[in-house]
Amino acid sequence: MDSSRRRVVGVGLFSVALTIPGWSDVVGRAHALQANPHSSIGQADVESVDATVNCLRDIDATFGGHYARPMASAFLVNTVAPYLRASGPEHIRKSMLSSAAMACYLTGWMAMDEGEQGLAQRYYVKGLELAGAADDRMAYCHILRGVSVQAANLGHGGPATQYANAAASAAPSRGPYMRAFMAGQQAHGYAMAGSGRLALDSLRESERALDQVTSPGGARQGFSYATLAYATAQVRYEMGDVKGSVSSLQDHFKLRSESESHRSGLIFGGLLAERQLQVGHLDAACATWNRVLDDYPAMHSGRADDRVRAAVKLLAPHRKNATARVTHERARALLARKSTARPSL
Template sequence: MTTPEPNTGLERLYRESGWTLRQFAQAVNRIGTERGTPLKYRSPSVHQWLNGHLPKEPTRPIILEAFGRRLLRPLTHAEAGFPTPPEGSISHPSTVDGLLDLGRQDMDPSRRSIVGAALFSVALSVPNWPDVVGRMEMVGSGKPLSIGMADVDMVTAMTDRVSELDDQFGGRHARPMAAAFLVNTVAPYLRADAPEQVRKAMMSAASFLCYLTGWMAVDEGLHGLAQRYYLKGLELAGASADHSTYCHILRGMSVQAADLGHGTPAVRFANASSAASPRSGPRMNAFLSGQQAHAFAIAGDRVNALRSVQETEKSMERAESSSGTFGGYSPATVAYHVAQVRHALGDVSGSISSLQLHFKLRDSTDSQVSSLRFSSMLAERQLEIGHLEAACGTWNKVLDQYPAMHSDRVDRHAAMIPSLLNPYRGNPLARETHERATQALKK
């Protein structure tokens, strides 16, 4: 029989705890008694665990809870060197464990380059709504903790604040804050004791925070990481029976795929979002069909793209008012989607007109990140049809705001300015804009 390798993960936690072998065993036995399953482990059993012998499966979450109480933080099976329990097991904390592992890797500067190296997957499999709805996980808390609706409100408010920072400055600095909040506050709340209504509300709030964190990862160009956050968000949305956030996340996945030029997955995610949508009002219908239009256009499906544009415009006309927009969707966003459809279908001039309409319809609550991104698109398309001076004027407006922005997507647009203007440096305005962009990129 092969001698097992020492469990380095468990050994690390054991040393951090400061326990003796006897104290470790006593802590596990005590929690077993609390749960109505008395245990009688002694030092030799602990010694075997550290040497690589796996504890019985029902004992593993108890060991995690013992260390969680001692070290005052939630722990995952992977950290303790244990295999992940099979799906459906009572002790299987897959969503919370996965969220903790993902968030901790994202927080750790030494791991961030590894996490960010994951590639966007066009074949990503997402859980269907019937497969995830109501899947409540039996998870235990470390230190006894009870939560109420006030804690849910706090998570929602913090998510709103992080979103505001992302809108104003980009996701590069806001996203690590979101990851830390997920690990240090939200994940323990997901394991806390709470009435059913509160548990579902907390999972729903955590789901949207996962979506926002994924959205900010997209802004940094970390597309594989973004997909991992999106999948965790879908699991939590399903477990909390939150149809709206589930659809919102799928739509965000379609936006990501479309922006990367992957038409087939963009259509698949957009259609899945629309199919899973609960009965909704015209504004949400526009929110979903507008993205479908963009996805169809990227996929080269002109007929369905134009049909979806018409559905979006009709739905927006039926919406009661421009206030209270769902997901930030407004007439300005419709104009942006029409611009993207026109450009994907080869109508560059029409795309410019629609982008200009978009900016006329924007208001002060719209994202500064999207303002710089869409302005950059406008300048690139103005240059594409030979309107050099108009393009330079638009780019100079972008460069006015660029120093305060921390967005990889905006950075990529700004980095294109010098090369796009190189052939026109004989023009004084083009030369001045070229030099200004070159200097801005050095800072």
């Protein structure tokens, strides 16, 4: 384990009982940081942090959390933390707190992608606290939505719904983009929690809101018709409509733009292949898996690894089929090579 990870938040297991601070608990709260009278910050420093976070986000989306997270956590320790202790005008200090909150969120997202779920939670909580200290509701609700995504990824429908609803309630704007962004995640949580009607209502709300968006939204993260198609696929799958989920995932790939996360393409492709196999389309599943495997060697992502492991497991009973056997052996070999080549952090 690297020193930057230990110094920032520590490690642990994911906990559904973790206390997630509400907006009223953190808004405007000052952090007990000893100011350094010999250091000061200005707008250029805030802009440099934002630019670095954007670069780290691109690296994460392209190469995965296992590759990018050590850089991000070191950046938090070595650059962002000293800025938080520096003096400066109040509006600059609040802007730096907001930037630090999003840096924590991104690092938590990377840790989640690695499979370090407890670590990710702690980064998220720190980000929520920083957002509150900055009085930045936008950052707060964005991070809280990320907590919901993590819970959903781990199969915890109740907490996923709770956090998604709390994020929607805390959102400072009820403009169409924000409504679409929040409702899409609420739909997934509701479906996991067994509230099918509310899930479908939320999907319709997200679609109606997205239809009203007239300018690109989401400075911190994009939400598009491709994202909505993925949310629809997840809702359909949770409601038992596997064929419908396959269709929605295929729609997602038709709607994807070049700016979409490279990693999400691998993960969603793996899900598509698994569900194609579940409905009995072995050849289609193998074709999808092989597209995933084409790009897999460059990806350092625990979630992508999980999808390739699933391919190995699910194809094993079908090895009498020549196509399935070749795909199975290819996936197994790539996974073994990745495990051997990956450094221990």
